[in-house]
Amino acid sequence: MNPFDELRDALGQEISANHLSGQRIQVRCKALSAKEAIGTPEHEDYPIIKGREVMVEAEFGGAKGQAFADAYEEADYSVDDLMTMALDSNRRRASFIAGLNAVYRYLNLCDKTVHCRDAEPLECASHVAEAVVPGQKVLLVGHQPRFLEKLSAHGAVRAVDMDEGNIGTAFSGVVIEPPEMTEEAIDWCDTIFATGSTLVNGSLPTFLNRGKPVVFYGVTVSAAARILNLNTYCRCGH
Template sequence: MDTYEKLRQTLIKTMESENWAEEKVQVKVRTLTPEEAIGDPEHRDYPLIKGRERMMAAEFRGCQGQAFTDRFGEFQGSLQEVANMELSNNFRRAVFLASLNAVLRAHGKVEKTIHCKDEAPPNCAAQLAEMVAERFGNPKVALVGLQPRMAQALATRFELRITDMDQDNIGQKRFGVVVESEKETASVLDWCDLALVTGTTFSNASVTSMLNGKPVIFYGVTVAGPAAALGLDRFCPLAS
């Protein structure tokens, strides 16, 4: 059973346990504005603000789940429609993941499904660097997905390599580290002792290539439900 089928089965079993399968027009997914998603932070270099990617938010029974994606839009339908959805592109996967996060939150299986805002991201990054040092000592770190404050905090303490899909970032030096293409991710993962991976890899279907036997910690709200369902290590301390 592949990763997405496991997630689908998690959603279906949750629906069945709560008798939610027949509820109609109860999942509403919309694209958040940058201000809704991340507030008004001092730094303006976040992908959510630069505009190439957006946060999609699903509402279910008063609970919100979010998913980060470069292909965004709106969806409204039954939970059964989400469970049956063909996960054939980034938009559909984002709808599914945001909905899964909302449903599992409503079910009490996950928390911290809403992105932190304003000046929380630098605090999150500082906590990340501390956690890495406490748990792993002085590892070589791969950051898959350029999260600027995380890159900044990690670069001051560890040997760091960064990969990203945004062509505007590739080849640019960020905090003393040249950002590499996603094509280099496999070699970067081979090089590192620890991989810190954006949950957006679940939206863009690159997640399976991240699991190569090295320690992996996924970060962000997108991966809230998948981490719980698949037993993955997740870091997202300041989400709500």
């Protein structure tokens, strides 16, 4: 089954069980500025600060859900709209995922749906090596500079990213590879450590059922991890 079919099935069950259908509460999707999203962290090389990505935020009944994406829309969706909206682009999928995170947070079905801020990204990264088995070869999917620093200090790492501005450049001694190298890198690695943004760009199924442990990091995947039974890492999310 397509992961989004599973997500919609689960959301539909919660809408029905909690009598949310037809309510006038709206899911309001908007893009946050870098400062709104992660405050003022010590380093300025995060994709959102460099303008490579945006943080899409949805609010439902006072609960907030976020999703990283490379495109966004500013729109109001009802809960029922989430069940029928086309998911044919990154911006639409970002709205859906942010909305799903907000609804699930409202229902107390998941936590850590809001990104960490200020000094917290560094605190999160300082523990990232604990999420993988020491000595294993790690594939990092999505260039997260602090994670790459910490993981590469503990063992062999390869990293793939979609940002052409990163591809071919060495960070922490690791040259960022293009998406075309993903299959080879999966075969090479022992563990996959992937950004939850793979859910938004549609590549998440690439990393499932590969016979390799996979951990998805960040707030984007919060509700989906609960529904799809995914392993996650998000130490300092809110």
